[in-house]
Amino acid sequence: MFDTRITKLFGIKYPIIGGGMQFLSRAGLVSAISNAGGLGLIPAAMFPELDDLRKEIRLTKTLTKKPFGINLTLFQHPRGVTIEQYIDVILDEGIKIVETAGRSPEPYIKKLKDNGVIIMHKTPAVRFAKTAERVGVDAIAILGMEGAGHPGMDDVTSMVLIPLAAETLKIPVVAAGGISNARSFLAALSLGAEGILMGTRFAITQESPAHPKIKEALVQAPETATALLERSLGNPIRALKNKAAQTILELETKGATSDELLPYIRGEQGKKAWIGGEIDAGVVSIGEVVGLVHNIPTVKEVIDSIVSEAQTLLEHLTTISGTKQAKR
Numbered sequence: 001m002f003d004t005r006i007t008k009l010f011g012i013k014y015p016i017i018g019g020g021m022q023f024l025s026r027a028g029l030v031s032a033i034s035n036a037g038g039l040g041l042i043p044a045a046m047f048p049e050l051d052d053l054r055k056e057i058r059l060t061k062t063l064t065k066k067p068f069g070i071n072l073t074l075f076q077h078p079r080g081v082t083i084e085q086y087i088d089v090i091l092d093e094g095i096k097i098v099e100t101a102g103r104s105p106e107p108y109i110k111k112l113k114d115n116g117v118i119i120m121h122k123t124p125a126v127r128f129a130k131t132a133e134r135v136g137v138d139a140i141a142i143l144g145m146e147g148a149g150h151p152g153m154d155d156v157t158s159m160v161l162i163p164l165a166a167e168t169l170k171i172p173v174v175a176a177g178g179i180s181n182a183r184s185f186l187a188a189l190s191l192g193a194e195g196i197l198m199g200t201r202f203a204i205t206q207e208s209p210a211h212p213k214i215k216e217a218l219v220q221a222p223e224t225a226t227a228l229l230e231r232s233l234g235n236p237i238r239a240l241k242n243k244a245a246q247t248i249l250e251l252e253t254k255g256a257t258s259d260e261l262l263p264y265i266r267g268e269q270g271k272k273a274w275i276g277g278e279i280d281a282g283v284v285s286i287g288e289v290v291g292l293v294h295n296i297p298t299v300k301e302v303i304d305s306i307v308s309e310a311q312t313l314l315e316h317l318t319t320i321s322g323t324k325q326a327k328r
């Protein structure tokens with residue numbers, strides 16, 4: 001059911017990937033996504049101590065026998081841990097799937113490939129996707145501007161990016177940004193993607209370690225509840241328009257420097273919000289699709305409902321297209 005080059009590449013049941021999410025994509029959520037037939041990703045950058053990343057990988061292995069991978073942001077990492085050091089842990093632990101993001105993966109391709117790792121590169125622009133394809137990645141996750149995390153400076157939506165990526169690239173494309181249910185899953189496949197990657201939808205599930213207060217607040221949040229912050233720093237992040245976001249936007253309008261913004265954008269502040277439930281304490285990255293998230297189901301319920309409702313929708317589309325009648 002919904003077999004594509006992505007299900008084959010990663011050895012997964014459904015072409016549904018859980019985007020790496022800072023404080024949330026820990027062993028519990030990641031293994032739940034993989035156990036439900038998708039692919040969970042652990043964000044390496046959340047582990048400034050290499051041993052902690054190793055422990056999280058080992059814990060995840062105890063919770064699932066299904067494939068899972070590591071999200072590797074190629075920016076400079078806190079406390080001086082290098083990308084090479086992260087890669088050494090990844091290889092040491094026998095991880096076979098890596099999602100790169102943030103910069104060109106070129107310097108790391110050979111080592112990963114020589115060790116049998118499948119590489120998907122996540123990017124918000126087709127021109128960067130083309131470079132990643134040329135240097136040897138196996139798949140591209142293309143991220144529209146409605147998505148959470150860092151959707152780039154171009155402000156192009158998934159509706160345009162997905163078909164553009166699909167017609168430009170030879171390797172399979174995974175659609176990210178604005179996807180939450182069977183409708184958007186099927187839309188992404190219709191636009192040429194061979195899989196989807198969701199952050200926001202999985203952030204608001206039973207297995208997500210987000211504080212119940214923030215999950216409830218996000219269920220109530222409309223599609224207009226987010227804004228792009230930190231554009232002045234050249235790497236915008238889509239986040240909830242809470243008090244921290246409003247302060248950041250005001251400071252940016254006044255031309256604040258990165259040092260002036262730092263107290264508001266620090267990871268610890270975001271953690272206070274996500275895990276501590278202090279909703280206004282820091283940056284709460286979330287996508288526009290939060291406006292379509294109305295409940296807090298289990299991960300399995302999310303994935304099962306996408307797959308089964310997509311079948312029903314397909315039948316409906318077949319009926320209205322007249323295909324069924326033509327066969328009679």
Ligand SMILES: Cc1cc2nc3c(=O)[nH]c(=O)nc-3n(C[C@H](O)[C@H](O)[C@H](O)COP(=O)(O)O)c2cc1C
Nearest residue numbers: 019020021022043147148149177178198199200287
């Ligand atoms: C709370 C949260 C934290 C995120 N953290 C990261 C991250 O650490 N690294 C990354 O590459 N993307 C991160 N993202 C982005 C997701 O992996 C994914 O690309 C994005 O959420 C897809 O868009 P959607 O939210 O509309 O589904 C995060 C998203 C959310 C909601």
